[in-house]
Amino acid sequence: MNKNLPRFFITNFITNSLNQVINLPENIFKHAILVLRLKVNQNIILFDNSGYEYLAKIVKIQKNSAEVFIENSQKISRESNLEITLIQAIQNGDKMDFTLQKATELGVKNIIPVISERSQLQALINPEKSQKKFLRWSSILHSTCEQCGRNIVPNLQQICYLHKYLNELKNLSNFAKNELFLLASPHKNQQTILLKDLAKNKDFQPTKITLLLGPEGGFSDAELAIAEQANFKNFVLGKRILRTETAGLAIISALQTLWGDFLE
Numbered sequence: 407m408n409k410n411l412p413r414f415f416i417t418n419f420i421t422n423s424l425n426q427v428i429n430l431p432e433n434i435f436k437h438a439i440l441v442l443r444l445k446v447n448q449n450i451i452l453f454d455n456s457g458y459e460y461l462a463k464i465v466k467i468q469k470n471s472a473e474v475f476i477e478n479s480q481k482i483s484r485e486s487n488l489e490i491t492l493i494q495a496i497q498n499g500d501k502m503d504f505t506l507q508k509a510t511e512l513g514v515k516n517i518i519p520v521i522s523e524r525s526q527l528q529a530l531i532n533p534e535k536s537q538k539k540f541l542r543w544s545s546i547l548h549s550t551c552e553q554c555g556r557n558i559v560p561n562l563q564q565i566c567y568l569h570k571y572l573n574e575l576k577n578l579s580n581f582a583k584n585e586l587f588l589l590a591s592p593h594k595n596q597q598t599i600l601l602k603d604l605a606k607n608k609d610f611q612p613t614k615i616t617l618l619l620g621p622e623g624g625f626s627d628a629e630l631a632i633a634e635q636a637n638f639k640n641f642v643l644g645k646r647i648l649r650t651e652t653a654g655l656a657i658i659s660a661l662q663t664l665w666g667d668f669l670e
Contacts, residue, residue: 411461412442413451415548415559420454423476427465430472438464439472450474453557457481484555486513488666489614490658495522495568495621501651506543509560510550512658513666516561519543520568524623536565568629576636586612589630589638590619590657592647598640605664612665619654 414434430438434452438444446467452460452474458481462474492514496502502519509517519539544562551559591598604610618638625633634640643657662668 409555411449411451412438412444413453413552413555414438415552416452416454418454419456420452420460420476421456421458421479423460424479425476427473427475430474435470435472439467453551455557455559457483457557459557482557485515485558486662486667488513488612488662490514490661490666491516491518491614491616492654492658493518493520493571493616493618494654495520495619496525496565497621497650502543503546505651505654506546507550508655509658510547510556511554512655513662514560514658516563518563518571519565520571521565522568522621522629523626525621540564569632572629572632572636576632584610584612585614585616587616587636587638588618588641588657589633590617590653591640591642592624593642597634598642601643601660615661617654617657617661619650622650
């Protein structure tokens, strides 16, 4: 399919809609017709999180709606062979939006936003605000996949408390042989591992990596202790202290270069 065609994420599965006419959802109608001003007989690409891309032709435009004909479908994977789960302590302002967008571009598969002891937004989180944030972040993931070509949207979990998540994780014992848990830290200790040491070990080729990133103020001692019990290894990237919105993206890029799909 033409990579230059506009891409849109459609929430309902359209696998069985081949050679059929469907109505465009309101959000896609507004973007494709009102913003991009696409016309009848122009093509777009739809994807529905099934792994397929669908070539669709606009066949009818009305005042508040449009119809497209699904011409063909193609299963295309642009996912990394390295399954990365990002546990991100909620960041301030638009930093969280930026992190989620770039993590999606870099191929992260699972994203778990957490509230840590030093998260400055902790007092603002309630069920209503939490759901609004979840919907906003979901929209960011969708639009990022439209831009970067992914046909599978990262799995975004609901906001949870870090200590609760870690306590549940430390009770698990069925970790995969090639699974790695990394906690990004600006400070070394006796248990700290370095990227160059991981890269030198040719016998260890991780296929699943869980990366834990803190907020601007870092993790508390209690959280660090629980993380260690949950199998996380203290991990340092370089000699400089990176901001929270920089550290995750730098680490993910390095991991994708070593064991993912950046060199394919």
